[in-house]
Amino acid sequence: MAVIYVAGDPLLTSAQTLAFGYNAEGKTEVGGLGITLLTRYPAAFSSFSRQSRSGQVKPGGYWIWRDSKPQLMFLAIRQTPVGATRMRYVEAVMMTLARDHRLELLHSLAIAPLTTSPEWTAIKSLIDHWLGNCGLPVVVYNRYVPGVRAEEQLVT
Numbered sequence: 001m002a003v004i005y006v007a008g009d010p011l012l013t014s015a016q017t018l019a020f021g022y023n024a025e026g027k028t029e030v031g032g033l034g035i036t037l038l039t040r041y042p043a044a045f046s047s048f049s050r051q052s053r054s055g056q057v058k059p060g061g062y063w064i065w066r067d068s069k070p071q072l073m074f075l076a077i078r079q080t081p082v083g084a085t086r087m088r089y090v091e092a093v094m095m096t097l098a099r100d101h102r103l104e105l106l107h108s109l110a111i112a113p114l115t116t117s118p119e120w121t122a123i124k125s126l127i128d129h130w131l132g133n134c135g136l137p138v139v140v141y142n143r144y145v146p147g148v149r150a151e152e153q154l155v156t
Contacts, residue, residue, distance in 0.1 A: 020114075023083065048074050060077075101135075139152040
């Protein structure tokens, strides 16, 4: 199954799990979507922060909060809240998801915008390479447009 790219509000996704980039230290990040998620799911961010401080989350890994709809998947693609998104961390996360999505019981995945930088082309190729043929329905939001439901075309 091919990865679908859309613009819209990832908070309105029909996917089982919403993944978004975050830092491995679990510290609050400033940004439109990040603040909205933190406000809506404070318990998830608190729990992720505790897991990060205890060393359970490493850069290039992920952590899932299953007590919401959609489930929230924190992708540790930065070391610190002010650090840059690292391609090696993005690739590690995508490779692990491609390998372990069945073990995690994932049926569909929406990925919020991971960067607004020139790195997008490289990140897109990593997503396509690792998730493009893994059998998991994936929709990637390449642009955050608050309040706009994207046509995801997910078959879940």
